[in-house]
Amino acid sequence: MDVLAKNEARDALKAALRTFIKAYLTYNPEVTDVDKEQGGNAFLTDCNTLYTGGRKNALDHIEAAYANGYSPFSTGCQVIIADGLKGTDETLVEVPDGEYVKQAKIGHAVMDADIVISLSHFKGHECAGFGGALKNIGMGCGSRAGKMEMHSQGKPHVDPARCIGCGACQKVCAHSAITVADKKASVDHAKCAGCGRCIGVCPKDAVRAASDETNEILNKKIAEYSAAVLRGRPAFHINVVADVSPYCDCHAENDVPLCPDVGMFASFDPVALDQACLDAVNRQPSAPGSVLDERQKTHGDHFIDVHPATDGKVQLIHAEKLGLGTRRYTLIEI
Template structure:
């Protein structure tokens, strides 16, 4: 660890969210890295969707408002894919079936050591958000997140387009056309390859992609992105099963936790870690008054024998872990060592 840059990847929480991991957890990890001679920094990448974390300026402001500052966590806070979410690097995915080169935030790949610090919670699409989601989706640049979420092509809202033509500089496929009469840019769907490079260039949220990837495909791409991030370098992963909200920390609001606080899990293997966390959650008793408990009280309730699926029946998580094991990200077998 001596003299090495250590990226600590976590979710700073959307503004209005109150279940994200508190800064004191990040400080504890950063302090250990510094004690070992390392040079830690907290990091996350910009979001695909418009919100309070879609560019580095707003993202840092959000992190600060949620308590993540160099003074509170004891190390710098960096946005991994740069100002507009376009500072990424193409990382080969060994054994990838759906992604050959993942678009990962450059600062994350420049780090010598990678540490994930994850808030384990429910998720409206992937069932739960664990280490693999924190790494695979979280480390993808705006274009990388677009690749995972969308099989489609860009569209431009003419009401939001300012005619600045910044997006044209990012397109390598002659898919964007500027009309000098209307002073608006449009998409040539025949030429668009859905790469997402234009998304980060627009300051006015005029460009969007439909979230049309099937959940199973999203899960598999997410696993492959995770493999791109962690392959071939020192890594360690920590997940806290606390404040288990039914939805992702990307939401600007919270419902009550669906499960009680269980504790902290850690592993060198992100797949084994996710499997251990989900196993522990499935053994827990649902909390009264939660979305999970309310669903289970409905007259037409169908028991899936899975707390995450019972919370969000449209979600699915098993394909992610199955594919992660298939491509060699890690193993789903683990030995649970309890420390009290």
């Protein structure tokens, strides 16, 4: 490609990104209108969470989406919770070169899509180091059983202090792994298949995932789940590097942002995108009064300073090894 053609391509990309980002910032249905004109039918999606809260089942999840401005009336497209009402609607996707995952459990509606466009809040994460496009796609598109596989080596367990012995978990277990005695449930790990249905139906949140996987392996599993979602389909990714919180967005007690806001980044390459966002955050000064300001050492990585037990770059290195993209990038400012 000659210089003129490169410049024209760059200008076209800049114009497209301006329109796209403006539409996302204002919840403008313009994006979905264009999509429909081209014969497409866009939808917003996410999978249910493994932890307790307002996104544990599809009904509460949709309500949470609407409350935060993601409704058909503001975006022009429907909201579909990809792994169904209780987080069990999944598709098994082969990851032949996976080091830890050979069959990823992905929310069914995600795998029905022809194109993936991801929109992620780039922030710190207590287990993954940081969360960007790969974390959002890998963990976000995993069904409840998929999330449990990424977080855990083992099977779910019951907190007897919370359990009321109602038997709801026993009724949904397809493998007869759960028994109730003396008004307390227990899980036989020899029979348990790790599907996570018991977690979804417990009215007291007494059934919990083991959450005993090492952070390094967790990061690699996230990359392998991302590979299951992205391979074989066109994809485009946007990261918002603003209000960079020290912990995952699921933490209600989140502290003040680690650093000043940087902006929005976009790329067809999720690995390059996350690397660029990581580099951009690391160039920022720590915000006064933040956890980073209190803990900043000499790692050269703000997220390692905040979470010394994990290095999020493991995720990027493994994703690059899997062929999801490259950590090398050219930053074009618009």
